[in-house]
Amino acid sequence: MTATEAKTDTIKPGMKVMTMLEAITDAMRTEMRNDDRVIVFGEDVGKKGGVFGATLGLQDEFGEQRCFDTPLSECGIIGAAVGMAVYGIRPIAEIQFLDFIYPAFDQIVSEAAKMRYRSGGEYTCPMVIRSPYGGGIRGGHYHSQSSEAYFCHTPGLKVVIPSTPADAKGLLIASIRDEDPVMFLEPKRIYRHGKGEVPLGEHVVPIGKGRIAREGTDVTILCYGAMVSVCEAAAEESAQHGRSVEVIDLRTLVPLDEEMVVASVQKTGRCVVVYEAPKTCGYGAELSAIVAERCIEHLEGPVVRVAGFDTPFPYTLEPLYLPDQKRVLAGIEKTFVW
Amino acid sequence: MSELLTIIDRDGKTQKGEDPNLPPEELKRLYRLMVHTRLLDERGLALQRQGRIGFYLQATGQEASHIGAAYALKDSDWLFPAYRQPGILQLRGVDLEKVISEWFGNDGDTSKGRQMPVHYSYREINFVSISSPIGTQLTHAAGAGMAAKFRGDDTVFMTFCGDGGTSSNDFHSGLNFAAVYKAPVVFVVENNGWAISVPQRSQTSSESMAIKAQAYGMPGIRVDGNDILAVYRVCKEAVDRARKGDGPTLVETVTYRMASHSSSDDAVRYRDAKEYEAWQKKDPIARFQLYLKHKKLWNAAFETEVIESGKAQITAAVIKAEARCNLPASSMFDDVYMNLTPQLKAQRQELMDLIAKGGVGAECGHFPL
Amino acid sequence: MSKTKKPAATTKAPPKVKARAKAATKPRGKQLAENSLPRPGFAAVGNPPSHTGGLVRVLDDEGCIEQGKDPNLAEDTLLFLYEQMVQVREFDRRMLMLQRQGRIGFYGPILGQEAATVGSTAAMEMRDWIFPALREGAAAMMRGLPLVEAINQLIGNGNDRCKGRQMPCHYTYKEGNYYGMSSVIGTQISHAVGAAMAAKIRGDDVVVLGYLGDGATSANDFHSGANFAAVFRSPCVLFCQNNQWAISVPCSKQSASETLAIKGKAYGIPSVRVDGNDILAVYVVTKAAVERARSGMGPTFIEAVTYRRLGHSSSDDPTKYRDEAEVKEWERKDPIDRFRRHLLRRELWDDAKETALKERIAKAVNDAIAAAEASGPPADETLITDVFAKVPENLKTQLTEVLALEGRRVNDGAFPL
Ligand SMILES: Cc1ncc(C[n+]2csc(CCOP(=O)(O)OP(=O)(O)O)c2C)c(N)n1
Ligand SMILES: Cc1ncc(C[n+]2csc(CCOP(=O)(O)OP(=O)(O)O)c2C)c(N)n1
Ligand SMILES: [Mg+2]
Numbered sequence A: 001m002t003a004t005e006a007k008t009d010t011i012k013p014g015m016k017v018m019t020m021l022e023a024i025t026d027a028m029r030t031e032m033r034n035d036d037r038v039i040v041f042g043e044d045v046g047k048k049g050g051v052f053g054a055t056l057g058l059q060d061e062f063g064e065q066r067c068f069d070t071p072l073s074e075c076g077i078i079g080a081a082v083g084m085a086v087y088g089i090r091p092i093a094e095i096q097f098l099d100f101i102y103p104a105f106d107q108i109v110s111e112a113a114k115m116r117y118r119s120g121g122e123y124t125c126p127m128v129i130r131s132p133y134g135g136g137i138r139g140g141h142y143h144s145q146s147s148e149a150y151f152c153h154t155p156g157l158k159v160v161i162p163s164t165p166a167d168a169k170g171l172l173i174a175s176i177r178d179e180d181p182v183m184f185l186e187p188k189r190i191y192r193h194g195k196g197e198v199p200l201g202e203h204v205v206p207i208g209k210g211r212i213a214r215e216g217t218d219v220t221i222l223c224y225g226a227m228v229s230v231c232e233a234a235a236e237e238s239a240q241h242g243r244s245v246e247v248i249d250l251r252t253l254v255p256l257d258e259e260m261v262v263a264s265v266q267k268t269g270r271c272v273v274v275y276e277a278p279k280t281c282g283y284g285a286e287l288s289a290i291v292a293e294r295c296i297e298h299l300e301g302p303v304v305r306v307a308g309f310d311t312p313f314p315y316t317l318e319p320l321y322l323p324d325q326k327r328v329l330a331g332i333e334k335t336f337v338w
Numbered sequence B: 001m002s003e004l005l006t007i008i009d010r011d012g013k014t015q016k017g018e019d020p021n022l023p024p025e026e027l028k029r030l031y032r033l034m035v036h037t038r039l040l041d042e043r044g045l046a047l048q049r050q051g052r053i054g055f056y057l058q059a060t061g062q063e064a065s066h067i068g069a070a071y072a073l074k075d076s077d078w079l080f081p082a083y084r085q086p087g088i089l090q091l092r093g094v095d096l097e098k099v100i101s102e103w104f105g106n107d108g109d110t111s112k113g114r115q116m117p118v119h120y121s122y123r124e125i126n127f128v129s130i131s132s133p134i135g136t137q138l139t140h141a142a143g144a145g146m147a148a149k150f151r152g153d154d155t156v157f158m159t160f161c162g163d164g165g166t167s168s169n170d171f172h173s174g175l176n177f178a179a180v181y182k183a184p185v186v187f188v189v190e191n192n193g194w195a196i197s198v199p200q201r202s203q204t205s206s207e208s209m210a211i212k213a214q215a216y217g218m219p220g221i222r223v224d225g226n227d228i229l230a231v232y233r234v235c236k237e238a239v240d241r242a243r244k245g246d247g248p249t250l251v252e253t254v255t256y257r258m259a260s261h262s263s264s265d266d267a268v269r270y271r272d273a274k275e276y277e278a279w280q281k282k283d284p285i286a287r288f289q290l291y292l293k294h295k296k297l298w299n300a301a302f303e304t305e306v307i308e309s310g311k312a313q314i315t316a317a318v319i320k321a322e323a324r325c326n327l328p329a330s331s332m333f334d335d336v337y338m339n340l341t342p343q344l345k346a347q348r349q350e351l352m353d354l355i356a357k358g359g360v361g362a363e364c365g366h367f368p369l
Numbered sequence C: 001m002s003k004t005k006k007p008a009a010t011t012k013a014p015p016k017v018k019a020r021a022k023a024a025t026k027p028r029g030k031q032l033a034e035n036s037l038p039r040p041g042f043a044a045v046g047n048p049p050s051h052t053g054g055l056v057r058v059l060d061d062e063g064c065i066e067q068g069k070d071p072n073l074a075e076d077t078l079l080f081l082y083e084q085m086v087q088v089r090e091f092d093r094r095m096l097m098l099q100r101q102g103r104i105g106f107y108g109p110i111l112g113q114e115a116a117t118v119g120s121t122a123a124m125e126m127r128d129w130i131f132p133a134l135r136e137g138a139a140a141m142m143r144g145l146p147l148v149e150a151i152n153q154l155i156g157n158g159n160d161r162c163k164g165r166q167m168p169c170h171y172t173y174k175e176g177n178y179y180g181m182s183s184v185i186g187t188q189i190s191h192a193v194g195a196a197m198a199a200k201i202r203g204d205d206v207v208v209l210g211y212l213g214d215g216a217t218s219a220n221d222f223h224s225g226a227n228f229a230a231v232f233r234s235p236c237v238l239f240c241q242n243n244q245w246a247i248s249v250p251c252s253k254q255s256a257s258e259t260l261a262i263k264g265k266a267y268g269i270p271s272v273r274v275d276g277n278d279i280l281a282v283y284v285v286t287k288a289a290v291e292r293a294r295s296g297m298g299p300t301f302i303e304a305v306t307y308r309r310l311g312h313s314s315s316d317d318p319t320k321y322r323d324e325a326e327v328k329e330w331e332r333k334d335p336i337d338r339f340r341r342h343l344l345r346r347e348l349w350d351d352a353k354e355t356a357l358k359e360r361i362a363k364a365v366n367d368a369i370a371a372a373e374a375s376g377p378p379a380d381e382t383l384i385t386d387v388f389a390k391v392p393e394n395l396k397t398q399l400t401e402v403l404a405l406e407g408r409r410v411n412d413g414a415f416p417l
């Protein structure tokens, strides 16, 4: 796409079929054109365009000042991003894999997340930390984990996870424009799976609003990221057995669209929570608690979690580790027969 | 500080008085190890390209650097490796079938299929489990060194990282701790010029990797990493220092990553072909071969024997490894803790029940890196 | 290990740099308005000194300027530096007293380090940014943070800029480009470097000063911050207050390196080791580093050798772990006494001026304390504001629920550190 094409697109937005990965690149490109404060950096994001290719073409278009490689230090990447954000530019920091974010954990939870609060609002930290996460690429435990819960547990961070190409673009643009630090977690398994229509140019999906991916009346599935399509498939299969399943794609984990969740479960009376991360203390535990607190008199069965096992992420046995359609179906059944 | 210690020159001759004068049999053994390491790497990549294993990562061009370094250790000394030192496995005699089973992640893999290919762990040779996060082994080595010192034994610990690894948090803490506590550790930085697509100049502004040692108050030595005798000599001195109680040393081996970063990477996209060609002329195996020739330890027959025996051993091991069984699903729950927790037991039961009904298993894609 | 070069650069003639002359003629800000200082006869821009072994000094112990080193500062600058140091010390003394009387919860004194902080901050322009560590609150006050506001922060009252959310000594002062730090050691180093990278990307004529302690050189952020600063040639100065102690850990156990300054060199950053109790040396060294950064030459690392004469904080008792003789020795090297001797020698100062200054400061501090203590606590809503730009619904619910309860508890735990 050339710059002139994009301009016309901005005026009259059309649609284009893209993978999630392309949509993510498109979001960054769009915002970098819109706002010269936006810059992108991380390991291998320059010439190579990122190990997944999410930043392909950005250095060519915007130069080395605005899209550049860093030394191999996540701590430095996020620490510098905090300083930049405090100073007044809008960094998008890529962490190559979420599994490598821990050297920067301190910077994220102690610094970025608390900057606004601790300075009484004087200093703020509007920045986006993009990172591929989750399993499905044969990456063993250091290229597969889903550690969203750590970040959801930190007040001051927003946590956003798209599940479709269009949402990926719209949510990323919203994240870049947000005044708070956003963890933008990208389900790498579906980076190139299934294309979708994505609006060209401006496209914003607001943070904090869920999406009803499929309507239904008998049971609600709460899910996000790569699990959404797994749950949709399970819902489809369940429909053949006469169950009407509603699938909610949360899109934003913090702040959660609690009203959508509560309204759906109050309607269906049953709830399955699906996530890839280890079951214990995962984000699904929070969802289950909310449902228990706010929907108890509507519930007709137990709230069921379908999740990763409480083990480190395996290599060879990965296909068994990841929640799949069968396990989601079994979860749905548990809400009826208990 | 930035001078580069070399012993074998371009013509395979040694500088006067610098040759460590290893016995002929040992020299030939080292050569064999280098060649076999390269052959193993070639086979690993081929298996990956054929789709028989999921991932592979080569050390091509770095054989002298890591074999020379580890050769300076006693067998009782420990290694905290990164992921680009496969020659050490053969140096310490790990059964090839075990090594190749690790690539397949089958029941012959000591890590029980839990790690990506090339993340070995062999307790019997004091080779500590490799982890993907860059640099973490450096603090482990420092800690192990401190422990050995507290216990009063004379074990030395050698740990490796790349040029990229010098930017990691653990490089800083690992070297600082080792120096403050005078731990018996040798830190080997294999400076192969690249960290995936990031060249050395974007990694650091330091004159060299070796100069970084000054920041911690330990000696830092820069050695030609494609010269196995030079690497050996420098590391031997460092190991001896450590064993005597004189504390850690940083050794920078200047070498080159001849291959792409891994089977998922294509270095052509970001690297200049001229640079590659220049380094090809400095191939560590060719250089050592010249040296052996001068010493009349090498001839064509020897070469053929080394290559053929290597290939045969590898092929035999691949056949055996590939014939092994997959791991049982239940093994996923072992080794999280010493004993299964009640929760893990329940989860295991749940999975087994589902498997009994059939059809469980998510689809998985390819590794990008 | 490496041979340290003789600090030859100290005698170099001041180079002429056009770019900075322009910068210096347009000073902003209040106290530093007179800051169009003569160029110190010190480090050459573009030919940075690497004095990692020796110690740069301008004043000798008696307060005489060592031969050939006079930076020729204007008189009012000299007096400004002196008065600031005296004020910092008095403020410090009084705040520690307030803590002892239970009127504030915690305090981290800087006794002995006044020259290092005042001298380095004075070398910055007002548009430059400061990222402090634990002991540089004085920098905020030098830049115009009113004393009463500083004390509001120490009390954590309703007028505190941090809204009572941080421990004492964690000032924030945005108008003065003074950043509000966290307690986590070292994190501000990466922030300083990041801000400098941002300034460079934006093309702003801004230099960033990042402070750290000797202990912080062991932190992750020192490693990544220094590395990033060097790789991206960011316009910053990393200023390490080597006060010899990190709580109870002496510098010798913090690092085995010859000096701390040498650490900068390992990253390819020119580094200087300066007598941190010599305000003129601190000033000229920092000034040279700032000019270097401003002219696009990248970062400098400064190790200021000084001493923490009191406990780590109001909660610490240093007699448990260190020898009082060491403290006594450093008392003799007091930075204020040394500079006063210098001013007296030059007849810029006398006892009458000293008395008047002290009275003025005492009154200012007293007034500030009274005003600050008159403020009430922060409003209940401040518990939930500023977590995000907009208060999310769930937080509102959480607060409403708690406020509806009777008999809310008051925390009376004491801080151990
Ligand atoms: C903490 C961390 N960040 C990022 C990565 C992804 N990664 C894997 S290898 C690599 C480059 C390492 O370069 P270097 O240390 O020079 O070793 P080399 O590959 O050259 O042997 C990167 C960035 C990682 N494994 N760990
Ligand atoms: C990451 C971290 N670890 C430990 C502490 C507790 N702590 C507070 S101050 C301090 C010592 C800091 O020493 P130094 O950097 O020399 O600064 P100084 O107190 O001497 O000014 C420690 C260990 C902390 N605040 N942050
Ligand atoms: Mg490398």
Ligand SMILES: [Mg+2]
Residues within 6 Å of the ligand: C213, C214, C215, C241, C242, C243, C244, C245, C246, C247, C308
């Ligand atoms: Mg200190």
